Amino acid sequence: MKSVLIGVGQAGGKLARELVEYDERMGFGAVRGAVGINTAKADLRDLPFETVLVGQDRVKGQGVGGDNELGAEVMQADIQEVLASLDGRVTAGTESIFVVAGLGGGTGSGGAPVVAKELKRIYDVPVYGLGILPGRDEGAMYQVNAGRSLKTFAREADSLLLVDNDAFRSAGESVTEGFDSINREIAKRVGLLLASGESVEGVAESVVDSSEIINTLRNGGIAALGYASAEAAPDAEGNINAVMSTTRRALLTGSSLPDATDADAALLVVAGEQDAIPRKGVERARRWVEEETGSLQVRGGDFPLSSGRLATLILLGGVERSDRLEAFMERAKDAEAAEAANREERADPGVQWGSDELDDLL
Numbered sequence: 001m002k003s004v005l006i007g008v009g010q011a012g013g014k015l016a017r018e019l020v021e022y023d024e025r026m027g028f029g030a031v032r033g034a035v036g037i038n039t040a041k042a043d044l045r046d047l048p049f050e051t052v053l054v055g056q057d058r059v060k061g062q063g064v065g066g067d068n069e070l071g072a073e074v075m076q077a078d079i080q081e082v083l084a085s086l087d088g089r090v091t092a093g094t095e096s097i098f099v100v101a102g103l104g105g106g107t108g109s110g111g112a113p114v115v116a117k118e119l120k121r122i123y124d125v126p127v128y129g130l131g132i133l134p135g136r137d138e139g140a141m142y143q144v145n146a147g148r149s150l151k152t153f154a155r156e157a158d159s160l161l162l163v164d165n166d167a168f169r170s171a172g173e174s175v176t177e178g179f180d181s182i183n184r185e186i187a188k189r190v191g192l193l194l195a196s197g198e199s200v201e202g203v204a205e206s207v208v209d210s211s212e213i214i215n216t217l218r219n220g221g222i223a224a225l226g227y228a229s230a231e232a233a234p235d236a237e238g239n240i241n242a243v244m245s246t247t248r249r250a251l252l253t254g255s256s257l258p259d260a261t262d263a264d265a266a267l268l269v270v271a272g273e274q275d276a277i278p279r280k281g282v283e284r285a286r287r288w289v290e291e292e293t294g295s296l297q298v299r300g301g302d303f304p305l306s307s308g309r310l311a312t313l314i315l316l317g318g319v320e321r322s323d324r325l326e327a328f329m330e331r332a333k334d335a336e337a338a339e340a341a342n343r344e345e346r347a348d349p350g351v352q353w354g355s356d357e358l359d360d361l362l
């Protein structure tokens with residue numbers, strides 16, 4: 001699926017760069033261009049594609065410091081410059097646009113929904129969001145920002161593919177230490193998904209194409225993407241179990257949004273040497289995905305790749321009812337309530353004296 005990426009904010013720019021580099025390294029050619037947008041000049045410096053600095057008159061290139069309302073305002077004010085940077089990049093061959101952002105900060109969180117809304121007014125191709133949820137250990141401001149952005153972004157984009165920063169964290173690694181490895185994991189998943197949707201001429205009917213990705217995401221809402229791989233046997237018969245086990249792992253432990261398994265629709269892509277992909281195994285795995293997601297709309301397809309491994313990708317559409325998301329929304333609401341209480345306390349110091357949250361010493 002030939003796509004153009006727009007990285008908004010620091011995390012958005014870094015993830016877009018990772019995706020561009022992955023697509024180039026693999027020689028896929030599915031990423032057809034990228035633009036980085038930020039309010040912080042320093043964060044644009046290392047991006048190897050065109051960048052646009054927004055909000056200069058308000059924040060002088062210093063970022064919005066986590067204020068996502070300001071992030072949304074300055075994006076709206078400078079939207080013409082942002083749209084102009086896409087001229088000549090979004091072409092007749094472009095099949096989708098991805099707006100990429102971390103939802104916990106200010107620029108990406110506030111700006112990405114504005115960009116998605118404006119792009120949808122102009123272009124006919126689907127405009128998807130790729131949003132990063134803050135990890136559990138990140139502060140209250142990040143949770144509140146993400147909670148507010150999430151709903152707006154999901155409404156404005158055709159579908160919002162979510163990545164939980166807790167999803168790919170190794171034991172003992174802080175969220176910040178893990179950013180680079182998280183970005184690589186996401187780039188691999190999204191990069192493979194986009195490449196799998198590239199129509200390859202003259203190959204079997206079972207090969208997946210862009211319309212299957214688009215149809216899986218057609219009902220909008222929140223999406224998730226799982227991945228797992230294993231050593232492949234040279235013949236299809238020897239890979240039946242490998243397809244089943246990678247499918248289970250992709251959904252249950254390799255997802256960008258862990259525990260989000262109830263879905264409206266799903267797409268199961270099996271990547272590997274075409275002759276080594278077992279039809280029987282793929283059919284069995286597809287039925288298992290139907291049972292596990294409760295969806296009757298499970299599409300399937302191959303992604304022929306020359307590799308000694310076999311990989312499974314599972315794209316889920318419509319996962320907003322999942323426990324994981326509910327838990328996140330609760331976290332965001334609690335953080336918002338705590339922030340409101342803090343503001344009240346600051347406004348009226350007497351409240352602290354009246355509060356019985358702190359026990360008396362004697």
Ligand SMILES: Nc1nc2c(ncn2[C@@H]2O[C@H](COP(=O)(O)OP(=O)(O)OP(=O)(O)O)[C@@H](O)[C@H]2O)c(=O)[nH]1
Binds near residue numbers: 063142
């Ligand atoms: N996965 C991942 N998350 C990141 C990365 N950098 C920042 N984040 C997360 O993104 C959120 C912060 O967003 P940023 O992109 O840093 O902020 P911003 O959009 O540039 O906004 P301001 O800095 O407030 O102007 C936090 O939840 C971080 O945990 C990254 O490289 N990878």
